[in-house]
Amino acid sequence: MSTTLGNLSTETRAFAPPPELTAQANVTAAAYDEAAPDAPAFWARQAERLTWVRKWDQVLDWSNPPFAKWFVGGELNIAYNCVDRHVEAGRGEKVAIHWEGEPGDSRTITYADLLRSVSQAANTLTELGVTAGDRVAVYLPMIPEAVVAMLACARIGAPHSVVFGGYSVEALATRIQDAGAKVVITADGGYRRGSPSALKPTVDDAVARCPSVERVLVVRRTGEDVAWGEKDLWWHETVEQASDQHEPQAFDSEHPLFILYTSGTTGRPKGILHTTGGYLTQVSYTHWSVFDLKVDTDVHWCAADIGWITGHSHLVYGPLSNGATQVMYEGTPDTPHHGRFWEIVDKYRVSILYTAPTLIRTMMKWGDDVPAGYDLSSLRILGSVGEPINPEAWMWYRKHIGHDNAPVVDTWWQTETGGMMISPLPGVTATKPGSAMTPLPGITADVVDDAAESVPNGGGFLVLRGPWPAMLRTIWGDDKRFIDTYWSRFGAGAGAGDEWIYFTGDGAKRDEDGALWLLGRVDDIMVVSGHNISTTEVESALVSHPVVAEAAVVGAADPITGQAIAAFVIARSNVDTTGRAGEELTIDLRNHVAKTLGPIAKPRVVFVAELPKTRSGKIMRRLLKDVAENRTLGDVSTLLDSTVMDLIKAGYGTPAGSDVSAIRRSTAP
Numbered sequence: 001m002s003t004t005l006g007n008l009s010t011e012t013r014a015f016a017p018p019p020e021l022t023a024q025a026n027v028t029a030a031a032y033d034e035a036a037p038d039a040p041a042f043w044a045r046q047a048e049r050l051t052w053v054r055k056w057d058q059v060l061d062w063s064n065p066p067f068a069k070w071f072v073g074g075e076l077n078i079a080y081n082c083v084d085r086h087v088e089a090g091r092g093e094k095v096a097i098h099w100e101g102e103p104g105d106s107r108t109i110t111y112a113d114l115l116r117s118v119s120q121a122a123n124t125l126t127e128l129g130v131t132a133g134d135r136v137a138v139y140l141p142m143i144p145e146a147v148v149a150m151l152a153c154a155r156i157g158a159p160h161s162v163v164f165g166g167y168s169v170e171a172l173a174t175r176i177q178d179a180g181a182k183v184v185i186t187a188d189g190g191y192r193r194g195s196p197s198a199l200k201p202t203v204d205d206a207v208a209r210c211p212s213v214e215r216v217l218v219v220r221r222t223g224e225d226v227a228w229g230e231k232d233l234w235w236h237e238t239v240e241q242a243s244d245q246h247e248p249q250a251f252d253s254e255h256p257l258f259i260l261y262t263s264g265t266t267g268r269p270k271g272i273l274h275t276t277g278g279y280l281t282q283v284s285y286t287h288w289s290v291f292d293l294k295v296d297t298d299v300h301w302c303a304a305d306i307g308w309i310t311g312h313s314h315l316v317y318g319p320l321s322n323g324a325t326q327v328m329y330e331g332t333p334d335t336p337h338h339g340r341f342w343e344i345v346d347k348y349r350v351s352i353l354y355t356a357p358t359l360i361r362t363m364m365k366w367g368d369d370v371p372a373g374y375d376l377s378s379l380r381i382l383g384s385v386g387e388p389i390n391p392e393a394w395m396w397y398r399k400h401i402g403h404d405n406a407p408v409v410d411t412w413w414q415t416e417t418g419g420m421m422i423s424p425l426p427g428v429t430a431t432k433p434g435s436a437m438t439p440l441p442g443i444t445a446d447v448v449d450d451a452a453e454s455v456p457n458g459g460g461f462l463v464l465r466g467p468w469p470a471m472l473r474t475i476w477g478d479d480k481r482f483i484d485t486y487w488s489r490f491g492a493g494a495g496a497g498d499e500w501i502y503f504t505g506d507g508a509k510r511d512e513d514g515a516l517w518l519l520g521r522v523d524d525i526m527v528v529s530g531h532n533i534s535t536t537e538v539e540s541a542l543v544s545h546p547v548v549a550e551a552a553v554v555g556a557a558d559p560i561t562g563q564a565i566a567a568f569v570i571a572r573s574n575v576d577t578t579g580r581a582g583e584e585l586t587i588d589l590r591n592h593v594a595k596t597l598g599p600i601a602k603p604r605v606v607f608v609a610e611l612p613k614t615r616s617g618k619i620m621r622r623l624l625k626d627v628a629e630n631r632t633l634g635d636v637s638t639l640l641d642s643t644v645m646d647l648i649k650a651g652y653g654t655p656a657g658s659d660v661s662a663i664r665r666s667t668a669p
């Protein structure tokens with residue numbers, strides 16, 4: 001990758017933290033200096049946040065890289081750390097979860113309530129024969145029982161494998177089989193977009209193919225009729241009848257805590273394995289430091305699904321280990337109206353909001369007047385995760401949601417990293433819109449060229465140097481794939497040097513101040529007339545035009561330039577993209593990109609009503625590339641809505657500026 005990558009755009013805006021936040025911040029700039037000379041010693045100090053039954057003998061064992069062991073010899077119980085100890089400290093009546101169902105029902109769960117439920121579920125799982133080391137699959141909607149189930153598994157040392165409730169039979173069965181799960185915890189269904197959406201039939205079909213499953217525990221959420229088999233047990237007839245007394249047992253710091261499957265762009269899903277002490281140390285510390293969590297006054301809301309790593313680390317283990325109060329919401333942001341999120345923020349006086357760029361861009365598309373209708377003054381920190389956030393989306397988030405004052409923390413990390421890795425600290429960092437800024441204290445990230453040499457200023461590959469506490473320990477059952485996927489691109493794993501270097505798969509650039517700008521997956525990077533151009537930069541240039549809400553860019557094979565840039569653009573509501581107006585807009589957008597990034601980056605523009613996204617909201621550029629190159633579509637099974645592709649194909653075939661109103665109408669949310 002040449003150094004031209006990512007040097008096209010420049011961003012000069014920066015926002016200092018609000019002085020009142022800095023004055024009371026949990027973490028100051030000193031943290032970087034404390035961590036720099038000795039990262040393991042820094043993490044050992046953070047591990048003191050947790051309650052250990054037996055203290056570790058050794059902080060880090062990196063004698064057999066890339067297999068790390070953290071807090072060797074230490075013992076603790078994760079559920080005790082997330083629940084019991086807060087109750088013992090006299091905070092049993094503090095709200096742990098304000099749960100909001102999609103139809104408008106709600107539940108308030110205190111730490112004392114959570115302790116009773118987790119103990120009951122732990123007793124039930126034990127009665128069903130689940131012992132430490134057995135795997136339990138969790139396939140639930142966003143209801144409190146999902147949190148209870150995960151904590152109950154952790155309490156008895158049974159690794160959970162949470163499978164996103166929107167996945168199909170095939171995806172669920174593959175994951176149950178790979179982990180060899182003994183029990184599946186599910187529900188009759190959940191609510192989505194205003195109606196009940198069944199889950200149990202999917203589980204029935206999957207379990208029929210998975211002989212390892214002995215029992216299926218079913219939560220009643222919708223009350224709809226379900227087929228009942230020999231393995232099935234109702235949650236309310238078992239868990240809710242069980243004893244609410246349960247003695248937690250301590251587990252080794254390296255005891256497996258969970259497997260979480262990540263599908264990536266190709267191939268079999270990878271079962272990312274996380275363990276106990278190191279994982280909890282890093283997520284607890286990063287939740288507290290990056291969100292500047294004030295346990296007594298903040299109300300935290302992570303809007304990610306519990307089936308993703310963000311939900312694991314910032315809806316379950318991070319906030320609960322810190323004793324936080326949080327909101328959990330079952331449904332979609334547009335049900336029953338576009339203001340639902342802001343209504344929830346207003347209702348619970350949410351002060352920390354954590355969501356994804358895809359949601360922010362959707363909100364931009366819906367219009368500024370939607371959030372303006374609610375009181376969002378309680379918000380003091382805004383988080384973003386999951387994709388590069390375009391500078392204009394960042395600015396919109398700060399201005400329209402954060403009343404031009406709340407810091408935006410763009411947090412870069414992965415399922416594999418377990419915890420946040422690159423992010424501003426809200427009381428310390430002057431943030432630049434669109435940049436994740438610098439590695440957190442105790443973390444070393446770098447931008448390198450092909451030969452693993454650091455690129456001090458410019459674009460390259462994002463790598464992580466040195467082990468970190470919440471890192472994945474392996475791919476479940478496949479150490480070789482673990483090494484091949486992450487460690488064999490650079491350094492010792494590639495047969496060069498002594499250092500083991502973790503390759504993230506992402507491109508990034510480092511600016512003259514040392515701030516990091518994420519450029520998307522390296523597989524997506526385009527080569528136009530010999531220059532590497534990142535899709536992220538062209539997308540951000542498009543989103544900086546006032547009519548654009550969202551854009552996805554791909555490189556399509558071109559006989560002259562190598563690759564030609566094709567842009568699929570969603571306009572903001574009320575913008576006319578038809579006929580003459582559309583043609584003029586197209587020209588305008590091409591010129592706008594040329595002005596922002598240079599004429600080499602000028603894309604072909606086509607207006608669309610929707611973009612193909614994975615169920616976690618990431619744009620599937622691979623499919624857009626198929627359209628742009630006029631090929632048969634590849635695998636669409638991980639798409640949220642596969643009909644979107646037919647409409648995009650139809651739209652791409654028509655000349656720029658032609659009438660796409662039919663497409664728009666048929667996919668309106």
Ligand code: PRX
Pocket residue numbers: 262309310384385386387388389410411412413414415416436504505506518519520521616
């Ligand atoms: O490409 C990066 C992108 O999401 C990938 C990790 O995806 P996943 O394992 O699903 O975890 C997402 C939630 C932690 C990364 O390799 N990504 C994540 N956060 C950011 C990001 N890209 C740019 N900026 C971010 N803040």
